[in-house]
Amino acid sequence: MRERLSELRKKRGWSLQETADQLDIAKSTYAGYESGYREPSIRSLSQIADLFDTTLDYLLGRTDNSLDAIELTGLLKSPRHRLSIDGKLLSPDELVDFISFVRVKRMVKTEEMGEDQEG
């Protein structure tokens, strides 16, 4: 948490005060989050995630991806997201076909390398 917040803030070149202002909380409050002295409420945490354009899971160190990778195979079973291309929603069939396409392509590439190691 500490590390993630500090990293995201400094990457943007913001001071504690600037960040707190954008979140509409006191400087000491936000500083408490970064130092680990305080934990934000869920509401504040969500605002922070919005401000830094990231996820709760990343802020709390539950994932290494600042933006959660969307697992396409999982979308078929539980569509948490919808995808579109050229403004038109992607159909399940299109998704299935593409997943197969990528899998085959990856296998071919692995064979070309003469190895079975993962990329």
Place this chain on the structure above:
Amino acid sequence: MRERLSELRKKRGWSLQETADQLDIAKSTYAGYESGYREPSIRSLSQIADLFDTTLDYLLGRTDNSLDAIELTGLLKSPRHRLSIDGKLLSPDELVDFISFVRVKRMVKTEEMGEDQEG
């Protein structure tokens, strides 16, 4: 929050008591989360996400599938999201292939229909 928790729990056929026991908290405490009477601490929320094998963002309804269609062509220029297949991140090349793949397929389908109307 309420809806997500209730949905996940019932999908597993667990009672409030069973769920609370697994989280090592009181039944009334967990019930408070589902009813909206209480909000969990971040620690409890993380445990809940682990128990239900999901993310904080999903629990809190931050990844609502009904609203946010992700335009894949936009991801190439500003990667606000990352995609994966079989747990492996999709490369930009693969994404380009994905988009071309779908576009071609859509054109073929349109021609087959003898129409140029949008689906």
Place this chain on the structure above:
DNA sequence: AAAAAAGTACGCGAATCGAGAACGATATAT
């Protein structure tokens, strides 16, 4: 019908959150 389990709602003590203030460190200006 009785008993057990499931779900709901509330009061209370304890934990802790958020704001403000005080502090030292650093940088800039006079």
Place this chain on the structure above:
DNA sequence: ATATATCGTTCTCGATTCGCGTACTTTTTT
């Protein structure tokens, strides 16, 4: 060197509210 301003850290205090126990209603089981 002194003054001023900004930055980051840490503390206290009041207010919020969390988590548990408990009691209650509803549903299920025997």
